[in-house]
Amino acid sequence: MDxxxxxxxxxxxxxxxxxNESDFEWREETVPTPxxxxxxxxNIFLSLDPAIRGWVSEVKSYIPPVAxxxxxxxxxxxxxxxxxxxxxxxxDIVLGILGWQDYAVSNxxxxxxxxxxxxxxxxxxxxxxxxxxxxAYFGLLDVGKPKAGETLVVSAAAGAVGSLVGQxxxxxxxxxxxxxxxxxKCNWIKETLGFDAAINYRxxxxxxxxxxxCPDGIDVFFDNVGGEILDAVLGLINVRARIVICGMIxxxxxxxxxxxxxxxxxxxxxxxRAEGFIILDYMNRFQEAYEDLGRWLAExxxxxxxxxxxxxENAPGAINKLFEGTxxxxxxxxxxxxxxx
Amino acid sequence: MDxxxxxxxxxxxxxxxxxNESDFEWREETVPTPxxxxxxxxNIFLSLDPAIRGWVSEVKSYIPPVAxxxxxxxxxxxxxxxxxxxxxxxxDIVLGILGWQDYAVSNxxxxxxxxxxxxxxxxxxxxxxxxxxxxAYFGLLDVGKPKAGETLVVSAAAGAVGSLVGQxxxxxxxxxxxxxxxxxKCNWIKETLGFDAAINYRxxxxxxxxxxxCPDGIDVFFDNVGGEILDAVLGLINVRARIVICGMIxxxxxxxxxxxxxxxxxxxxxxxRAEGFIILDYMNRFQEAYEDLGRWLAExxxxxxxxxxxxxENAPGAINKLFEGTxxxxxxxxxxxxxxx
Numbered sequence: 263m264d265x266x267x268x269x270x271x272x273x274x275x276x277x278x279x280x281x282n283e284s285d286f287e288w289r290e291e292t293v294p295t296p297x298x299x300x301x302x303x304x305n306i307f308l309s310l311d312p313a314i315r316g317w318v319s320e321v322k323s324y325i326p327p328v329a330x331x332x333x334x335x336x337x338x339x340x341x342x343x344x345x346x347x348x349x350x351x352x353x354d355i356v357l358g359i360l361g362w363q364d365y366a367v368s369n370x371x372x373x374x375x376x377x378x379x380x381x382x383x384x385x386x387x388x389x390x391x392x393x394x395x396x397x398a399y400f401g402l403l404d405v406g407k408p409k410a411g412e413t414l415v416v417s418a419a420a421g422a423v424g425s426l427v428g429q430x431x432x433x434x435x436x437x438x439x440x441x442x443x444x445x446x447k448c449n450w451i452k453e454t455l456g457f458d459a460a461i462n463y464r465x466x467x468x469x470x471x472x473x474x475x476c477p478d479g480i481d482v483f484f485d486n487v488g489g490e491i492l493d494a495v496l497g498l499i500n501v502r503a504r505i506v507i508c509g510m511i512x513x514x515x516x517x518x519x520x521x522x523x524x525x526x527x528x529x530x531x532x533x534x535r536a537e538g539f540i541i542l543d544y545m546n547r548f549q550e551a552y553e554d555l556g557r558w559l560a561e562x563x564x565x566x567x568x569x570x571x572x573x574x575e576n577a578p579g580a581i582n583k584l585f586e587g588t589x590x591x592x593x594x595x596x597x598x599x600x601x602x603x
Numbered sequence: 604m605d606x607x608x609x610x611x612x613x614x615x616x617x618x619x620x621x622x623n624e625s626d627f628e629w630r631e632e633t634v635p636t637p638x639x640x641x642x643x644x645x646n647i648f649l650s651l652d653p654a655i656r657g658w659v660s661e662v663k664s665y666i667p668p669v670a671x672x673x674x675x676x677x678x679x680x681x682x683x684x685x686x687x688x689x690x691x692x693x694x695d696i697v698l699g700i701l702g703w704q705d706y707a708v709s710n711x712x713x714x715x716x717x718x719x720x721x722x723x724x725x726x727x728x729x730x731x732x733x734x735x736x737x738x739a740y741f742g743l744l745d746v747g748k749p750k751a752g753e754t755l756v757v758s759a760a761a762g763a764v765g766s767l768v769g770q771x772x773x774x775x776x777x778x779x780x781x782x783x784x785x786x787x788k789c790n791w792i793k794e795t796l797g798f799d800a801a802i803n804y805r806x807x808x809x810x811x812x813x814x815x816x817c818p819d820g821i822d823v824f825f826d827n828v829g830g831e832i833l834d835a836v837l838g839l840i841n842v843r844a845r846i847v848i849c850g851m852i853x854x855x856x857x858x859x860x861x862x863x864x865x866x867x868x869x870x871x872x873x874x875x876r877a878e879g880f881i882i883l884d885y886m887n888r889f890q891e892a893y894e895d896l897g898r899w900l901a902e903x904x905x906x907x908x909x910x911x912x913x914x915x916e917n918a919p920g921a922i923n924k925l926f927e928g929t930x931x932x933x934x935x936x937x938x939x940x941x942x943x944x
Contacts (some may be wrong), residue, residue, distance in 0.1 A: 320666075321872075323872045324842075324872050324874070433877070464829040479821055488867075488868070494862075501665075507870050507871045509872075510868055510871055513868060519865045520865065521723060521862025521863060521864075521865055522834075522862060522863025522864040522865060522867030523863040523867065524860045524861070524862055524863060524868075525863075526829075526863030526867075527829070527854060528879075529848050529877055529879040530848045530850070530851060530879040530880075530881075531657075531662075531664045531665050531879065531881075532879060533878070533879040533880060533881050533884060534878070534879050535876060535877070535879075536876070536878075537870070537874070537875070537876040537877075538869075538870040538873060538874040538875050538876075539871075540871075542872050543874060562689075569912070
């Protein structure tokens with residue numbers, strides 16, 4: 263990387279269906295200069311998340327869409343290279359939303375300084391900490407409210423969030439069934455993560471296998487997928503079931519309106535609760551999640567994996583791995599080299 | 604009515620689509636004799652409720668279906684004619700589920716003795732008290748949790764439950780918008796009940812008129828209807844909206860599976876909550892509702908109306924009034940004469 267150039271991906275057009283590289287424009291600009299009260303950050307890692315598909319569409323959502331011509335929005339970890347800000351020093355590692363680019367100038371708003379702990383890779387702050395861990399933690403515990411002995415079903419269960427949800431469910435004493443898209447993922451969540459059962463939705467009738475693996479019905483469903491999987495689960499929920507709507511990845515690339523679940527009426531007959539969940543509402547409580555997650559990690563009770571793609575130039579091509587289900591763990595783009603500490 | 608005959612409607616076959624009189628069999632049996640610990644009740648009024656459509660279908664629900672050959676299930680008010688039970692005397696008025704028939708023998712389980720208050724018609728116990736009032740009261744206040752200044756939308760707003768929901772919403776300081784099926788009902792809920800606005804879904808674009816009448820979006824939706832009306836509302840809900848799923852009358856007569864709401868994803872983006880509600884879960888708290896409802900009635904703050912159909916023989920024909928929306932108020936069948944007290 264030439265340090266005098268700030269490489270960027272800017273949004274060129276609103277994607278229709280799956281994201282194409284041609285939806286972005288590659289720009290090479292001069293590195294900006296921080297003013298008084300500002301810092302210059304060099305991005306090291308860029309997080310690729312399913313939510314990105316929503317950010318580039320015009321539909322009303324929980325956050326304004328990325329404007330055409332704007333640097334693409336993305337969560338990043340970077341190192342402070344220059345500081346004219348009392349709270350930051352050169353060499354500080356920061357987590358923020360500095361976008362798909364090499365460098366960004368920031369006034370510090372929305373940035374979190376990360377601890378320099380040589381025993382943990384920096385990517386943990388995108389894979390387990392950052393927003394992923396709190397999403398699993400608060401979504402499951404605050405919205406899903408699982409009780410020991412209940413049956414928890416998780417969709418996209420080998421994904422960054424889903425794999426943590428299932429493991430937290432096990433810690434809380436639930437029977438945990440994961441729905442995934444490959445046999446490799448089935449094996450990983452069962453053998454390595456300790457799920458009680460796994461269903462490969464591409465090979466098996468989800469409804470039939472859910473019925474087999476959830477003999478006492480379903481009490482909590484943590485849904486990242488929506489669509490037919492949600493429908494199959496709704497057909498098997500127990501009275502007072504809780505459905506945590508954390509994502510609807512099956513719908514993010516649709517180009518026509520699609521109907522909601524045919525079994526929607528189960529919400530009435532089972533007095534169930536379906537509740538949407540956006541982690542941004544929990545920003546002020548992240549520390550609670552980090553304390554439990556850090557302890558569980560240290561105790562060997564939870565595991566996570568990251569899938570690192572090398573090079574900012576590959577970001578647009580990599581993002582569809584999330585929708586095809588070919589990523590293995592939290593998808594991260596390596597933008598530049600880590601400093602040693 | 605010949606007092607020696609117990610006329611009955613028994614379920615003959617499971618209805619397909621709308622209920623037909625031919626789905627029931629008319630029987631004339633001898634009046635049963637109560638044994639030790641039992642009472643004989645003569646039914647006076649029979650309540651017809653949309654939930655009946657669910658009771659005669661085989662689909663898994665919150666209550667077992669009425670069996671073929673069984674006396675049709677229905678909520679009734681009757682008078683005790685003979686008692687061999689310590690807790691009941693001849694002449695007592697009782698509310699229970701004694702079915703579509705003239706007479707029933709009961710051991711008293713599930714029966715509530717009603718006060719003999721000459722200032723209130725007996726039908727109040729099916730129209731405002733009984734289960735209708737508590738359904739509106741707990742569904743709105745416990746599940747919907749409206750706050751003063753919020754916008755509440757009610758579907759089937761001139762119905763027995765909906766008309767109370769809207770009036771309770773006004774008492775709690777909400778802006779209340781009702782969706783109904785005739786201009787007469789629009790006028791009634793606005794002019795007589797004090798709703799802020801009314802939409803006739805047969806004449807007007809629900810979505811367009813909701814947008815007009817809910818300039819600040821929708822915070823609480825009390826839904827008795829489901830289907831397209833729910834979909835229109837979901838497109839306009841605010842962050843943290845609450846959707847009380849109390850009924851889905853638009854779906855009760857369907858013969859093919861129908862999709863859920865196209866705007867289901869609003870539950871995620873708006874972090875909304877959709878929760879099913881069945882009044883049977885609140886049986887032990889009815890007194891709370893009756894106290895407030897009775898006080899509001901006495902203070903003139905709430906009104907209700909009943910639509911009384913004369914004669915048990917007309918029950919099967921009357922029930923579709925609920926699904927056609929041609930009833931004006933709580934639909935009740937008069938089975939026999941009231942005693943005077």
